[in-house]
Amino acid sequence: MVSDGIDRLGFLIHDVQRLMRKRFEARASGLGLSSAQWRLMVRVAKEEGITQARLAELLEIEPISVSRLVDRMEEGGWIERRQDATDRRVRMIFPTEKASAAYADVKSLAGEVYEESLTGVSPEDRRVLIRVLDTIVQNLADGEALSLEKIKSREGTAA
Numbered sequence: 001m002v003s004d005g006i007d008r009l010g011f012l013i014h015d016v017q018r019l020m021r022k023r024f025e026a027r028a029s030g031l032g033l034s035s036a037q038w039r040l041m042v043r044v045a046k047e048e049g050i051t052q053a054r055l056a057e058l059l060e061i062e063p064i065s066v067s068r069l070v071d072r073m074e075e076g077g078w079i080e081r082r083q084d085a086t087d088r089r090v091r092m093i094f095p096t097e098k099a100s101a102a103y104a105d106v107k108s109l110a111g112e113v114y115e116e117s118l119t120g121v122s123p124e125d126r127r128v129l130i131r132v133l134d135t136i137v138q139n140l141a142d143g144e145a146l147s148l149e150k151i152k153s154r155e156g157t158a159a
Contacts, residue, residue, distance in 0.1 A: 027109045031102055033078075033102070040055060041099050051090055078099045079094060
């Protein structure tokens, strides 16, 4: 039986994600943030006022881990917590000026890594790649809270 490579799809997607993250982390190490911290910072910068519960969901980590991470980032001056005006139990997370400035650096580093990863890939093949990956996400989303619009808004940023 001749394989079209589809049996490797999951491994390839995983390897690409792992290698891109590794390359990005090596470049971003000078920013003074751990991998988990810059991932959280990017989410907070993109969704100002996000709740800790939503952060835990998006980052795929336990709520207690998010709480500790938020504590450390707040102590470092990267984020600030504010109470929700309608529900005093809910604490919303906002980036500080320090985080907003670092976010621009993170976006730039991510762009460099993306360009490196796509070296030798034609503009048309890049468009096809993104279109196909969008379709795969749509096929697998099954009503997840993360909409395709939010996924598309991530284009060009660190994931």
